[in-house]
Amino acid sequence: MRGMFLLVPFLVQIAAAQQPVVPPGSDHEVIQQLLERVQQLEAEVRELKAQRAAATSNSPESASRPAASGTPSADVSSSPAPAQAMAPMTHPRSVDFAKMNFRGFSDVDFHATDRSGDTNTFALGQFNLFITSRLSDQLSFLAEAVIEGDQRNSVGVDLERLLLQYSASDYFNVSFGRYHTAIGWYNTAYHHSTWMQTAVGRPFLFEFEDKGGILPIHNVGISATGRIPSGELGLHYIAEIGNGRTSRSPLDEPVQNVMDENNGKALNFALLTRPTKLQGFEAGFSIYHDNLTPQGLPNIGQTIMAVHAIYQGPAFEWLNEGLLIRNSVNGTDRVEHTPGFYTQISHKLGTLRPYFRYQYVNVPRSDLVFQDVGLMHGPSVGIRYDFSEFAAFKLQYDRTERRNLGGFNGITTQLSFAF
Numbered sequence: 001m002r003g004m005f006l007l008v009p010f011l012v013q014i015a016a017a018q019q020p021v022v023p024p025g026s027d028h029e030v031i032q033q034l035l036e037r038v039q040q041l042e043a044e045v046r047e048l049k050a051q052r053a054a055a056t057s058n059s060p061e062s063a064s065r066p067a068a069s070g071t072p073s074a075d076v077s078s079s080p081a082p083a084q085a086m087a088p089m090t091h092p093r094s095v096d097f098a099k100m101n102f103r104g105f106s107d108v109d110f111h112a113t114d115r116s117g118d119t120n121t122f123a124l125g126q127f128n129l130f131i132t133s134r135l136s137d138q139l140s141f142l143a144e145a146v147i148e149g150d151q152r153n154s155v156g157v158d159l160e161r162l163l164l165q166y167s168a169s170d171y172f173n174v175s176f177g178r179y180h181t182a183i184g185w186y187n188t189a190y191h192h193s194t195w196m197q198t199a200v201g202r203p204f205l206f207e208f209e210d211k212g213g214i215l216p217i218h219n220v221g222i223s224a225t226g227r228i229p230s231g232e233l234g235l236h237y238i239a240e241i242g243n244g245r246t247s248r249s250p251l252d253e254p255v256q257n258v259m260d261e262n263n264g265k266a267l268n269f270a271l272l273t274r275p276t277k278l279q280g281f282e283a284g285f286s287i288y289h290d291n292l293t294p295q296g297l298p299n300i301g302q303t304i305m306a307v308h309a310i311y312q313g314p315a316f317e318w319l320n321e322g323l324l325i326r327n328s329v330n331g332t333d334r335v336e337h338t339p340g341f342y343t344q345i346s347h348k349l350g351t352l353r354p355y356f357r358y359q360y361v362n363v364p365r366s367d368l369v370f371q372d373v374g375l376m377h378g379p380s381v382g383i384r385y386d387f388s389e390f391a392a393f394k395l396q397y398d399r400t401e402r403r404n405l406g407g408f409n410g411i412t413t414q415l416s417f418a419f
Contacts, residue, residue, distance in 0.1 A: 100133040105193035107416035109200070115408035124149055125416070128160075128192045140165045142175075146192050150210075158210075159257075160192050160218065171226040178257065181219045182238040182270045183288050184306040184321045195416035198317060199382055200396040203342040203359045205323070209245065209254030214325070214338070214363065214370045215304065216245035216290070218255045219266060234274035238286070242266050247292035247300070247369065266290035283309040292327075297368055299330040315348040317355075327369060336367045346384075353384040375403035391417040 107125030127147040134140050144161040163177040180187050186206045190197050207213035221242025228235035243256035244266030252261075272284025288304040306323035322341035328334070339362055346355030360377040363370045382396030394414040401407040 099135075100131065103130040103132075104128060104419045105130070105195050105417070106419075107194045107414050109412060109414045111410065111412045113408060113410040115410070125194060125414070126192055130193075138167050140167070144192060169226070171228075172224065173226055174222065174224045176222055178218060178220045178255070179223050179240070179242075181216050181242075181268060181288070182223070182225075182240060183215055183268065183286050183304055184323060185282065185284070185308040185310055186319070186321060187215070187217055193416075193418070194414065195390075195392060195418050198346050198353060198355050198384060199344065199357060199380065200394050200412045200414045203321075203344070203357065204376060205321070205340045205342055205359060205361050212373070214361070214373055216266065216288070219243065219245075219268075220255065220257055221265070230273075232276045234276055236272050236274065236284075238268070238270040238272075240266075240268040242268075244290040245292075248295045262291060262293045264291035278311075280313045281309075281311045283307075292369065294368065298332070300368060301328045301330060302326070302369075303328075317344070317346045317348075319344040327367060329368065336364050338363045338367065338370070351386045353386075355382050355384065356380070357382075374405075375401075377401050378407065388417075390419065391415070 105126075105128040109123045109125055110121070111123060112120040125148070129143075129145045129147075131143040131145075132140065142161060142163045142165060143159070146158045146160050147155060148158065149155050159178065161178055161180065163175040163179055165173065165175045167173045180191060182188050184206070186203065190202065194201065202208075204213070206215060206217065208217050209215075219240065219242035221240065223238065223240040223242075225236065225238045228237055242265065243260040244264075246252045246254050246256055246261060248261050266288065267290075268286060268288040270284060270286035272282055274282050285305070285307045288302075288306075290302050292300040292302055294300065303326045304323060305326070306321065308319075308321040310319045310321075311317070312319075320341075320343045322339070325338040325340075327336045327338075340360060342357060342359035344355060344357040346353050357380040358378070359380070361373065362375045362377075363373040365371055365374070378398065378400040380396055380398045382394060385393045387393060392415075394412075394416065396412045396414075398410040398412070399407060400410070
């Protein structure tokens with residue numbers, strides 16, 4: 001309809017051009033002729049509007065589209081739609097979705113073991129969707145959603161990371177949401193993609209909470225990081241505050257996504273160095289503290305101290321991490337210490353990368369939180385074959401020794417890939 005009104009001036013010009021040339025000084029006659037022509041055009045426009053209204057009311061689209069609930073239907077013949085209703089609707093804050101990037105990772109495994117009660121089985125790994133989006137020069141978004149099966153063969157969805165990130169400068173960056181806690185190095189270097197990792201899986205010291213891990217791998221809160229002016233030392237800091245890990249009951253969801261079970265907050269601080277003259281080398285330490293409130297037990301103050309020194313070059317890799325978990329029972333002199341470490345070394349030979357890992361964790365029998373884990377240690381030997389740019393085959397042998405339970409052997413093959 002808007003287009004009809006736009007035609008009026010154009011038609012007026014045509015009509016004026018078709019009129020006989022009037023000698024100068026006959027302004028009154030010219031104006032009179034133009035007014036008559038405008039009246040004629042207005043009558044034609046009214047006729048066209050009536051024809052369009054009749055056609056619209058009889059169209060299949062209008063007959064099948066009901067009026068909005070609670071809104072009286074409009075009489076199009078008497079109340080023509082406004083011009084803006086005919087134009088495409090554009091929200092002033094619409095997002096440029098072309099800036100959103102999707103990446104995916106997954107794996108398929110086969111595991112065989114001689115541990116009593118275990119069965120040899122094929123297994124689907126995590127189906128990992130990694131999403132990033134640049135919202136502005138300083139704001140960005142990151143999400144990591146994982147679809148995976150459990151021991152009951154049920155498949156569920158976990159939102160592993162969800163972060164709104166603000167980058168003010170190289171010296172201050174802050175993230176809000178769910179993140180991987182910066183305890184040590186491995187937890188923030190490798191997230192939920194086995195394809196990115198050299199070995200089949202994570203060291204059991206850094207195993208995920210829902211897989212029996214003893215560390216607060218995930219947290220919900222605020223994380224800040226940045227460079228520290230330090231010249232060639234390349235110092236960086238990480239400071240975090242969040243809900244911490246569930247301790248009230250082992251049956252509860254380990255990550256406190258919505259509700260914290262107490263008013264205390266988990267704090268973590270890390271300091272690390274990346275010397276400019278030693279490309280690929282990083283060393284650092286972190287200290288984490290939280291207050292645990294297990295049901296039916298005294299409150300526990302938990303402190304986790306971790307150190308690491310790693311080197312990752314184009315071919316050679318050497319990872320070393322150690323930590324100590326200190327659980328002190330409030331109101332008593334009782335203190336339990338859990339030490340743990342791993343070392344991993346590998347070297348790339350073309351498309352092949354053989355590797356070796358030794359790992360150790362020792363939870364005291366008297367520990368009130370993870371006494372069921374006990375002592376676990378042993379070597380892993382494997383080889384990774386990158387048969388494509390985005391796909392790899394891994395073969396790994398594990399020997400695990402346990403306190404009072406005897407050792408067992410395991411073989412795992414894995415096809416991991418990115419898409």
